[in-house]
Amino acid sequence: MDWRTQWKALLFLLTGFLVSFYLPVGSLRFDHAVLEAFHLVRWYAREHVLLCLVPALFIAGAIGVFVSQAAVMRYLGPRANKVLAYGVASISGSVLAVCSCTVLPLFAGIYRMGAGLGPAAAFLYSGPAINILAIILSARILGIEIGVARAVGAILFSVVIGLAMHFIFRKEEQAKAEAAAYLPEPEVRRPLGHNALYFASMVAVLVFANWGRPEQASGLWHAVYGVKWMLTSLAAAALAVMLVAWFGLSWRRALLAAVPVIGLALIFPRQPMIPFAGAVFMLSAVTSTAGGEMEEWFATSWTFAKQILPLLLMGVFVAGILLGRPGEEGLIPSQWVTRAVGGNSLGANLFASIAGAFMYFATLTEVPIVQGLIGSGMGKGPALALLLAGPALSLPSILVIRSVMGMRKTVVFIALVVVMATISGLVFGALF
Amino acid sequence: MKIQILGTGCPKCHQLEQNARLAVSQLGLNAEVERVSDIREIMKFGVMMTPGLAVDGQVKSAGKVLSVEDVRKLLQP
Numbered sequence: 001m002d003w004r005t006q007w008k009a010l011l012f013l014l015t016g017f018l019v020s021f022y023l024p025v026g027s028l029r030f031d032h033a034v035l036e037a038f039h040l041v042r043w044y045a046r047e048h049v050l051l052c053l054v055p056a057l058f059i060a061g062a063i064g065v066f067v068s069q070a071a072v073m074r075y076l077g078p079r080a081n082k083v084l085a086y087g088v089a090s091i092s093g094s095v096l097a098v099c100s101c102t103v104l105p106l107f108a109g110i111y112r113m114g115a116g117l118g119p120a121a122a123f124l125y126s127g128p129a130i131n132i133l134a135i136i137l138s139a140r141i142l143g144i145e146i147g148v149a150r151a152v153g154a155i156l157f158s159v160v161i162g163l164a165m166h167f168i169f170r171k172e173e174q175a176k177a178e179a180a181a182y183l184p185e186p187e188v189r190r191p192l193g194h195n196a197l198y199f200a201s202m203v204a205v206l207v208f209a210n211w212g213r214p215e216q217a218s219g220l221w222h223a224v225y226g227v228k229w230m231l232t233s234l235a236a237a238a239l240a241v242m243l244v245a246w247f248g249l250s251w252r253r254a255l256l257a258a259v260p261v262i263g264l265a266l267i268f269p270r271q272p273m274i275p276f277a278g279a280v281f282m283l284s285a286v287t288s289t290a291g292g293e294m295e296e297w298f299a300t301s302w303t304f305a306k307q308i309l310p311l312l313l314m315g316v317f318v319a320g321i322l323l324g325r326p327g328e329e330g331l332i333p334s335q336w337v338t339r340a341v342g343g344n345s346l347g348a349n350l351f352a353s354i355a356g357a358f359m360y361f362a363t364l365t366e367v368p369i370v371q372g373l374i375g376s377g378m379g380k381g382p383a384l385a386l387l388l389a390g391p392a393l394s395l396p397s398i399l400v401i402r403s404v405m406g407m408r409k410t411v412v413f414i415a416l417v418v419v420m421a422t423i424s425g426l427v428f429g430a431l432f
Numbered sequence: 433m434k435i436q437i438l439g440t441g442c443p444k445c446h447q448l449e450q451n452a453r454l455a456v457s458q459l460g461l462n463a464e465v466e467r468v469s470d471i472r473e474i475m476k477f478g479v480m481m482t483p484g485l486a487v488d489g490q491v492k493s494a495g496k497v498l499s500v501e502d503v504r505k506l507l508q509p
Contacts, residue, residue, distance in 0.1 A: 069481060070495070073480065073481065077480075096481070100488055101441075102482050103480060104440060104471060105439075105440060105474055105479070105480060105481070105482045106469055106480055106481060107477075108471050108472075108474075108475055108480075109475060109479070109480025109481075110480065111482065112475055113475065113478060116481065179468075182477065182478040182479050182480070182484070182494050183490040303443065307443075400471075402469070403472075404471060404472075
């Protein structure tokens with residue numbers, strides 16, 4: 001027996017056995033935490049997946065397919081106007097970094113071959129932070145103020161961080177890359193107005209389907225709530241018309257999709273989830289088999305779904321076990337959370353920023369985790385600080401950034417992210 | 433003929449590599465298909481948006497996952 005080749009198997013079995021032997025089943029806190037995890041998973045599945053995540057996935061897929069990345073890259077390439085480059089870098093994350101692994105080559109490219117360190121740093125920060133799915137889910141689950149603050153904070157501070165990096169390292173000459181940047185020619189696409197209305201109709205579906213019940217039974221908010229499904233249907237109908245008129249979907253397919261949905265709506269007038277689910281199903285069915293751009297759109301959304309939904313499920317489960325639903329206890333006692341990150345002190349915000357910077361969050365998992373933390377007593381300021389520092393950085397990504405920028409610049413970058421996140425948290429916590 | 437797929441390793445890069453290999457075998461070309469994953473090597477090609485595809489050292493496409501058909505059109509003399 002050669003133990004040198006067997007030690008891993010031994011370790012695995014031993015660990016598994018010890019964990020199972022000492023499993024705290026039967027202890028109140030543990031049992032409750034496990035149940036909380038299941039409660040939370042079910043709540044997400046019922047409340048958020050169909051009405052919120054699925055439309056958001058279609059929107060994200062549409063961005064990937066219909067917004068011309070080549071056109072955006074012109075603003076970040078070697079001949080770009082430097083001032084404009086900052087603005088573009090800070091908001092184009094969603095458009096350019098459609099696949100999360102493209103952030104790093106893009107960053108490296110912009111830094112060495114394109115507009116330079118400043119816009120590259122701005123892009124590096126904002127890319128993961130302005131993930132459209134994350135913003136939508138944050139707004140939905142953590143509240144619209146946090147969703148908006150997250151988006152605004154990410155854009156604003158990416159510019160600040162980019163400028164700061166440029167200023168701090170202005171005396172260093174960039175080693176020019178040997179090759180000229182290869183920028184693909186922007187393909188001729190449909191008019192901007194068509195694209196804009198197409199996105200607007202999908203956003204309208206998302207917004208109206210998720211319109212919340214207000215507390216007062218009067219006023220504009222309530223009036224809209226009363227007719228939300230009518231508005232959702234109108235937006236969906238507009239989308240269908242646009243797909244046929246401008247995006248090449250055959251009217252036969254559109255009709256094939258629309259008829260069952262209308263039927264379901266008439267049969268189940270009091271259960272809007274049913275026709276909504278039917279609409280999602282039919283849209284998927286007719287686009288995934290249509291060929292051309294429609295199929296590309298669906299395929300991109302589907303790829304996102306495959307990448308994101310399993311991780312989100314795991315993230316929700318972990319958040320449930322560790323922190324429980326809002327108002328409930330998980331494995332981590334609420335007092336610990338309140339003491340570390342409750343209120344809006346400098347210490348709380350700083351702790352949240354630093355923890356966020358080094359912790360790894362798979363896409364979207366920061367939302368259920370922050371939700372759990374808020375439910376266990378985390379202040380809103382520190383929550384925003386964590387959301388601004390978390391997705392942008394993690395220990396693995398820091399190591400790769402270091403290989404492109406070098407240790408000094410990486411350390412400064414991290415410090416800037418932590419400082420910006422802390423300040424944003426303090427301000428937000430004070431205002432809300 | 434040397435075909436290089438430029439990408440750090442996400443599903444899109446794998447897909448492009450698969451499509452390229454399929455195109456090569458369909459055309460019956462005597463071509464080598466190589467994967468370049470190191471960021472610094474990728475930058476030497478001037479490619480900022482992965483996945484990218486280069487034929488005999490020249491970048492032919494970047495930022496798109498070319499279909500088998502597209503790759504065939506590129507490789508046909």
